[in-house]
Amino acid sequence: MSAAIHLSYKVDGSDFTGAGTASAAIKRILREIGVDMDTIRRCAICMYEGEINMVIHANGGTADVYIDTEGVKMVLKDNGPGIADVEQAMQEGFSTAKEGVRDLGFGAGMGLPNMKKYSDEMLIDTEVGKGTKVTLIVRFPKGGGDGA
């Protein structure tokens, strides 16, 4: 699986307003290269929840996106506090987000479950005190529609 396209974004941890900019850019690119709407939406949701998490929990990070003929791989990496109990974090409704984040429409503990639901593969590599790397793969549907 050699990546035909590699895109890299910095996600600013101090700017909640800007969160989602990279997701929007990816959506535009996927649309331009002719990827089907359902796949675009799944990628957008995964990437957006990932971006939001890096901003609200980890003071920002980087998002690397690789696109090839099979699908889209998103790698979200931060140097934040890490996740002590991944199994617990994956549960719907579990959140350590502060009240202010909830007022902004996030922090309901649905991010990681959403990412799991909409990706084909999800891998969380995390260490407390060091950071978190979330890898998400969304595959193109079989039979055409590979966007290439």
Place this chain on the structure above:
Amino acid sequence: MKISEVAEILNAETLSGEELMDREVNSACGADLMSDVLAFVTDQPVLLTGLVNPQVIRTAFLMDIKCITFVRGKKPDGEMTALAKKNGVVLLSTQFTMYKACGLLYSKGLE
């Protein structure tokens, strides 16, 4: 129905996307939590919400929502309006509460 009819039913003010009012919409959803929109929305081109921040516009763009209606007379700032214009999202503002706005649209055939 057309977005212009949504605006009419809700007696809403159009804040962005006047040129997109002819677009057809067939269903709607109401939510204040953007994570809920990301989790449960599939093909609901109208979003009613009481939440006003740029992430609402971004969520709409990412989820192919064509029209955001802010309830209880809430209005976005210039930055949000500019973002909506850039992303081709119609912004409406109605005085009705979430409950009433949803009820009105539902009774007029918007699912």
